Amino acid sequence: MMRDVKILSIVSLGAEDPDFREVVSPIEGRRMGRILKRALWCSVKALEKAGLEKPDAIITATDYGCMENSELFLEDRRPVHFMNSTHNTIGSVVAIKLGCHGYNTTYSHAGRSFLSALEDAYMQIGLGDIDTALVGWYDERTPKMDASGLPGHERAIAVVLCSN
Secondary structure: OOOOEEEEEEEEEOOOOOOHHHOOOHHHHOOOOHHHHHHHHHHHHHHHHHOOOOOOEEEEEOOOOOHHHHHHHHHHOOHHHHHOOOOOHHHHHHHHHHOOOOEEEEEOOOOOHHHHHHHHHHHHHHOOOOOEEEEEEEEOOOHHHHHHOOOOOOEEEEEEEEEO
């Protein structure tokens, strides 16, 4: 029998960035791109709003991943840019910051990423495998993406789900 699932909180960012120092120290943020800082800020604030310290699962959605770092890696071939360019970097950074050692996955299905992440959280909570999930949807735009006409939008949204 499936358990009911409810939303505890939703936090999103518009075009204006908040003061990231609320959740990321300058030392931590030194090597983080904007998308990682936005993801961390949204995640921490969504958990605070939900009254939860740490979720059972972190499920991330991204259509293109960390494009800024991908472009930098392709141009400069610096290892740090490669390590921060993969799609699962976002969920990994959030998990490390929160100290989460549970289920952590990333969906990268352009145009369907967020729906896939929500479906995964819904099924896992509904089946009783987990009680809480932090689901995030993060994407960034770069000038090269705009010049190439690649579709998509910049976004940072975190949702905390739990069993009812």
